[in-house]
Amino acid sequence: MKKVISTIAVSGLATLMASTAFAAGETITINSFGGAYEKAHRACVITPFEEATGAKVQVVTAYSADAFAQLRAQAEAPQFDVIHFSGGQEIVGAKEGLLSPIDPASLSNAADLYDFAKANLAAGEGPAYSIAAIGLVYNSVTVPKEPASWSDLLDKAYADHIVLTDISNGYGMLGFLMLNKVKGGSLDNIQPGLDAVTELLDNGAIVVSTSPEIQQEFAQNDAWVAPYASDYAYTLRKAGLPAAFVQGKEGTPASFITANLVAGRDNQELALKFIDMSISAKAQACFAEQLRYSPTNAKVVLDGEVAADVAYGEEAVAGLIRFDPTVIEAKRSEWVDAWNRTIAR
Amino acid sequence: MSDRAENTLLVLPGLLLLALAFFVPITQMLVLSVSGENGPTLDHFTRFLGDPYYLNVLWRTVRLSLIITVICAAVGFPLAYIMARVGPRLRLWLIVLVILPLMTSVVVRTFGWMVLLSRSGLVPQVLRDLGLAERNFSIMQTELAIVIGMVQVLLPFMTLSILGVVTRIDRRLEEAARTMGCTFMQTLRTVVFPLAVPGIVAGSLLVFTLSASSFVTPNLLGGSRIQVLAASIYRSVTQTLDWPFAAAQAVILFAGILLILVPYARLAGGRSNG
Numbered sequence: 001m002k003k004v005i006s007t008i009a010v011s012g013l014a015t016l017m018a019s020t021a022f023a024a025g026e027t028i029t030i031n032s033f034g035g036a037y038e039k040a041h042r043a044c045v046i047t048p049f050e051e052a053t054g055a056k057v058q059v060v061t062a063y064s065a066d067a068f069a070q071l072r073a074q075a076e077a078p079q080f081d082v083i084h085f086s087g088g089q090e091i092v093g094a095k096e097g098l099l100s101p102i103d104p105a106s107l108s109n110a111a112d113l114y115d116f117a118k119a120n121l122a123a124g125e126g127p128a129y130s131i132a133a134i135g136l137v138y139n140s141v142t143v144p145k146e147p148a149s150w151s152d153l154l155d156k157a158y159a160d161h162i163v164l165t166d167i168s169n170g171y172g173m174l175g176f177l178m179l180n181k182v183k184g185g186s187l188d189n190i191q192p193g194l195d196a197v198t199e200l201l202d203n204g205a206i207v208v209s210t211s212p213e214i215q216q217e218f219a220q221n222d223a224w225v226a227p228y229a230s231d232y233a234y235t236l237r238k239a240g241l242p243a244a245f246v247q248g249k250e251g252t253p254a255s256f257i258t259a260n261l262v263a264g265r266d267n268q269e270l271a272l273k274f275i276d277m278s279i280s281a282k283a284q285a286c287f288a289e290q291l292r293y294s295p296t297n298a299k300v301v302l303d304g305e306v307a308a309d310v311a312y313g314e315e316a317v318a319g320l321i322r323f324d325p326t327v328i329e330a331k332r333s334e335w336v337d338a339w340n341r342t343i344a345r
Numbered sequence: 346m347s348d349r350a351e352n353t354l355l356v357l358p359g360l361l362l363l364a365l366a367f368f369v370p371i372t373q374m375l376v377l378s379v380s381g382e383n384g385p386t387l388d389h390f391t392r393f394l395g396d397p398y399y400l401n402v403l404w405r406t407v408r409l410s411l412i413i414t415v416i417c418a419a420v421g422f423p424l425a426y427i428m429a430r431v432g433p434r435l436r437l438w439l440i441v442l443v444i445l446p447l448m449t450s451v452v453v454r455t456f457g458w459m460v461l462l463s464r465s466g467l468v469p470q471v472l473r474d475l476g477l478a479e480r481n482f483s484i485m486q487t488e489l490a491i492v493i494g495m496v497q498v499l500l501p502f503m504t505l506s507i508l509g510v511v512t513r514i515d516r517r518l519e520e521a522a523r524t525m526g527c528t529f530m531q532t533l534r535t536v537v538f539p540l541a542v543p544g545i546v547a548g549s550l551l552v553f554t555l556s557a558s559s560f561v562t563p564n565l566l567g568g569s570r571i572q573v574l575a576a577s578i579y580r581s582v583t584q585t586l587d588w589p590f591a592a593a594q595a596v597i598l599f600a601g602i603l604l605i606l607v608p609y610a611r612l613a614g615g616r617s618n619g
Binding site: 166168207208209220221332333336337340341343344345 | 572586
C-alpha cells in the first residue's frame with residue numbers, strides 16, 4: 001500500500017516537474033473581482049493552474065468596467081493576458097479588436113460547453129465560464145405559497161412582503177428587464193415594466209438599493225420574495241436565514257462571466273491554458289460549490305443542495321436569457337431616470 | 346517690511362486655500378452646468394425647471410429644510426436660554442450634552458435612527474404592540490424620518506449660535522421687565538427673544554444651508570424613493586454619469602439657498618440693528 005502511494009506521488013511529481021519545465025518562470029496577468037469572488041477564483045482556477053503549469057499568475061483586482069477601461073487605455077501595450085468581464089464588455093472589446101479570437105480546438109474543454117457559452121469565440125468574445133442567474137429568492141418557511149413564475153410577483157398574496165432592488169444595481173436591472181419582458185415590454189419599451197413596478201409598490205413592495213439591505217429585509221422584516229441572483233440565496237442561507245432560489249418559469253435573465261484572451265500579448269498559449277482551466281468541469285463545479293454560480297459546462301456534476309441553488313442541466317440553461325449588454329449600457333441613464341420617477345413618492 | 350506687506354503675507358495662505366478649494370471647483374461647476382455638445386447651452390436648466398419631477402424634488406428639499414429649521418429654532422431657543430441662565434457647572438454639562446452628538450460620525454448617528462425607526466425597530470414595535478399600527482408600519486423611508494434625523498444632527502448648531510447671543514444679554518433687562526409687571530413668559534417674548542434674534546438668524550442660516558445640502562441622512566433615512574436635491578445630484582454623478590446636469594442641479598441648489606437666505610439675513614440684520 002505504502003509503495004503504491006509513493007509511486008503515485010513520484011509519478012505526480014514527475015508530471016509536475018515536466019509541466020514546470022514547460023512554463024517555469026512565466027507569468028500571466030489576469031483580473032479578478034475581489035472579495036469572496038477572488039477567494040473562490042484562487043481556489044478554483046488560479047492555484048490549480050499555478051500548480052499544474054508552474055507559471056505564476058498575477059492577479060489585479062478590477063471590476064469589469066474598470067478592467068475594460070484599463071484594457072482600452074493600454075490598447076498599444078496591453079498588460080493583461082486574460083481578462084474577466086461580467087457586464088458584457090467582451091462584446092465591445094471584441095469589436096474594437098482588443099481581444100483575440102479563440103479557436104475552439106485550442107481549448108480542450110470547449111466541446112463540453114453549452115453552445116451559448118462559446119457562441120462568439122471566433123469573433124473574440126471569450127467563453128462564459130460561469131453565470132449569475134437571476135430568479136426569485138424566497139423565504140422557504142414563512143412564504144404562504146412558493147413562487148414559481150415572474151408574474152407571481154404581482155400576486156396580491158405577497159403584497160407588502162416583496163423586496164425590489166434598485167436598477168442602479170446590476171442584478172436589479174436584470175430583474176426589472178425580465179419583469180418588463182413578462183409584462184410584454186422589450187428593450188425598446190420599458191413602460192410595461194415600470195407599470196408593473198408601480199403596481200408592486202401600490203401593493204406595498206419595498207425598494208432597496210444594495211444587497212445587504214435585502215438581507216436585512218429577510219432577517220428583520222419578514223420579506224418573502226425578492227427577484228435577485230441565485231448566489232444571494234446562498235449568502236442568505238449562510239447567514240442562517242431560510243432562503244431558497246427558484247427560476248421563474250418565463251425564463252431566467254443571466255449575467256455571463258467570461259474569460260477573454262487579450263490581443264497583442266506574447267504568451268497567449270499559456271493564457272489559453274488558463275482559459276481552458278476556467279471552463280473545465282472541475283473549476284466550474286468548484287465555483288458552483290463556493291459561490292453558487294451556474295456552470296456552463298455540460299459535464300459539471302453537482303450534488304442536490306448545490307444543484308437546487310443554480311441553473312443546472314440542459315433544460316435549466318435553455319431558459320437563460322441574456323439581455324443585450326450593449327443596449328443596457330446605451331440606455332442605462334435614460335432607464336435609471338425613468339425608474340427614479342416611477343419609484344419616487 | 347511694511348504693515349501692508351505683512352498683512353498680505355498673513356492673509357495669503359487663507360486666500361490660496363479658498364481659491365483652490367472653493368473658487369476653482371465652483372467655477373468649474375458653473376462652466377460644466379452650461380456646457381453642451383455644441384457650445385454653451387441652458388438646456389440642463391430648462392430640463393430641470395420644465396420637469397415637474399425635478400421641481401417636486403426641489404420643493405421637497407426647500408420644504409423639509411424649512412421645517413427642520415423651524416423645529417430646531419423652536420427647540421433650540423428655550424434650551425439655549427436655560428443653558429445661559431443656569432449655574433456654570435450645570436451649563437458645562439448641558440453644553441457637553443449638546444455637543445456630544447457632534448463628536449460621533451453623522452453616519453453612525455443616522456444608523457442609530459435606522460435601528461429605532463425601521464419596521465422591526467423600537468418605535469414602530471411599541472406602536473404595533475399598542476395596536477396603533479399595522480405589521481408593515483415603519484417610520485423609515487418617510488419624510489418624518491428625515492426630519493427627525495436632521496433635527497438631531499443640526500440642533501447643536503442652532504443651540505450654540507443662540508447660546509452665544511443669549512449669554513451676552515444683560516440679566517438686569519429681564520429683572521427690570523419682571524419688576525415692571527411682566528410675567529416670565531412675557532419677559533421671554535418681549536425682552537429676551539428680540540435680543541436673541543441675531544443668534545436665531547445665524548443658527549437658522551446654518552441649519553437651513555446644512556439641511557438643504559445634506560445628503561447622507563436623507564439618503565439613509567428617506568431611502569431611494571424620497572429624493573432630495575443633494576441625493577439627486579449624487580445620482581446624476583454616480584449613476585447616470587450626467588455631470589453637466591448634476592452641475593446644473595448644484596447651481597440651482599446654490600442659487601435657491603442664496604435667494605432665500607440673502608433677504609432673510611438682511612431683514613433680520615436690519616431688525617436687530619434697529
